[in-house]
Amino acid sequence: MTFINSTTNLIRRSTKDIFYIFNNHGLYYNYYNKDNKLSKRNILISNNTLDYTQFYFSIDKFDKIYGIVSDNAIKIVECENDSDIFLLKETFSFDYEKFGVCFPYIKYMEGTTHMFYYVYSPQFTNSAIIFHQYRNEKGKWVENQIDMVNFNILDKFYIVFNNNIPTIFYLNLVGEYEEVFYSTFIYENLKWSEPKQLTNTQTNKLYFNILNDIDNNLYHVVFSENTQNQYSIKYMNYNIKDDTFIENLSCFLTEPSLCSFPCIILENSTLYIMWVCFEKLYTSFSNDLGSTWSTPICDETSINEDFLRTHVHSNVNEDLIYKDIDLFTTMTNLSILGF
Incomplete structure (x- = not known):
């Protein structure tokens, strides 16, 4: 069969009921009860142009499910912990005829809210601005522009929280090559730190993924990197010392091919990296924190x-x-693949 270039959201409450949120000529969700039986299919947003780059959903520690959707406005929706119905909670308008918003992200945390998204002009799709909106415990909103990126946006940024402090990781150009950058929110002045460059491989990159390994004080980074006019999967990891990222190691997991959409998972001290190549899913694993990797296996x-x-x-x-x-x-049945 084939790989579908789309992203869905799967949310599981502590009571083991499941919400599966997806786009299909509009934004829909399936609700499965704790016995894993489909009991409801409902529409959230009836916009048949909406795609996977325009929504993101999460869950708080009290089992409230919440999400952010960007079509002709930025909308926050919520589903209470004893409900299976989403309600519109807040709307932020923008000039949707002049600007687009993609890859929105939202996080509820200790009575505060963080929202992130790209803003771009449909006339100039090779640049965008990363915006952040923060609402404090008193309900006051603060908005920041984190950085301007100068290439076509193909995939999302990543947000990592350490002690409730967000750090954003994203791709941006250095000369003609994409590199990974990062910036951290400073609560004292409600500003973002000056963006810093993480990678420096001086090659084109696509579709990166990052994992914060707290127990080992490591950040694991994986991306598709251009080699010989094709794309290989490259892995790197970093230690943090005095708030500075120090490169530990880097290696290729594949030969040059058409490798894309890598993701990384840590389970019981084993790292798994999965990626798509020629419409099939491949996996490689490491038992020594990324020093050596197994031969890739096709799922x-x-x-x-x-x-x-x-x-x-x-x-x-x-x-x-x-x-x-x-x-x-x-x-078809939401089975997890790759490991």
Whole structure:
């Protein structure tokens, strides 16, 4: 079958009921009860032009599900912990005839709200601004422009929270090559730190993913990197010392090919990296924090079934690795692939 270039959201409450949120000529969700039986299919946004770059959903520690949607306005929706119905909570208008908003992200945390998104002009799609909006405990909003990026936006940025402090990781150009940058929010002045360059491989990159390994004081980074006019999967990791990222190691997991959409997962001290190549899903794993990697293996299910990327949030204690990760699932029965 084939890889579908789209992203869905799968949210699992501590009570084990599931919300599966997806776009299909509008934004829909399926609600599965705790016995994993479909009990409701409903529409959230009836906009048939809406795609996967325009929504993001998450869950707070009390099982409230919330999301952000950007079509002709930025909308915050919520579903209370004892409900299966979403309600519109807040709307932020913008001039949608002149500007577009993509890859929105939202995080509720200790009575505050963080929102991030790209803003671009449809007339100039090779540049965008990363915006951040923060609402404090008193309900006051503060807005910042984090950085301007100067290339076509193909995928999202990543937000990592350490002690409730967000750091954003994103791609931006250095000369003619994409590199990973990062910036951290400073609560004292409600501003963002000057963006710093993380990678310096001086080659084109696509579709990166990052994992914060708190126990080992490591950041694991993976991306598709141009080699010999094709794309290989490259892995790097970094230690943090005195708030500075120090490169530990880097290596290629594949030969030059058509590798894209990498994601990385840590389970029981084993790192898994998955990616798409020629419409199939491949996985390599490491048992020594990325020093050595297994020979890539093709997931047989990806040969026979359509599959896509899914962002997973779970409040179930047994779902430790699924708290907040990207992975791959089948389109038919939501089976997790790759490991």
